Amino acid sequence: MSGAKYERVVLKLSGEALSGGEGQGISPSIVQSIASQVKEIHEMGVEVAVVVGGGNIWRGKVGSEMGMDRATADYMGMLATVMNSLAMQDSLESIGVETRVQTSIEMRQVAEPYIRRKAIRHLEKKRVVIFAAGTGNPYFSTDTTAALRAAEIEADVILMAKNNVDGVYTADPTVDATAKKYDTLSYLDVLKEGLAVMDSTASSLCMDNDIPLVVFSIMEEGNIKRAICGEEIGTVVKGRN
16 A cells, blocks of 8 residues: 555545536546546555535435425435446446445445445455445435444545535635635534534544544545545544644
């Protein structure tokens, strides 16, 4: 594992990251770029699990605000993550990376059901594992899925790849020009200051299980490898203080 700081990682991708600058849909060129970066760290010997959001296709919260039943809207969002996961699997396998998709909601015709021990075995066999359909429960985000799966498979770190920012800021840098980027943060700081890193359930889960988080931009080619090698990019969140 030449140069790699971490042995087993969970890569958290937002759905919007797969759409590029469009905000909606799936951009084949962006998916291929991300797949190439995943292949790069996979070839370093890093065990890679991926959690993909579904916001480029559907957001349960938006559906709920439109008057839909919240559980129904969230289940639709889970199905959106499966579509993104299959797109990512196809891209990875087209460049020679063996990949398995595991879903929290059973749909055996398209993917395996999530089984913790099987997921770990796939990782040990150097297969990339993509966790789809969230936790399988409404009211939980894919951020919480990433935290939960990272704890379950005993990942060394969560890499949170963003498409619109390059770290965690004191305020939204697209709105507030005076916003400053944090180099390091504690989960307690995130929770106390209400920083939009991940939702509070996910932050608490990471804090309780001592799982560090690296937040960085996915839009710059090679950033996943830089994060794996421990370079100072983005923002590192860990511990209580």
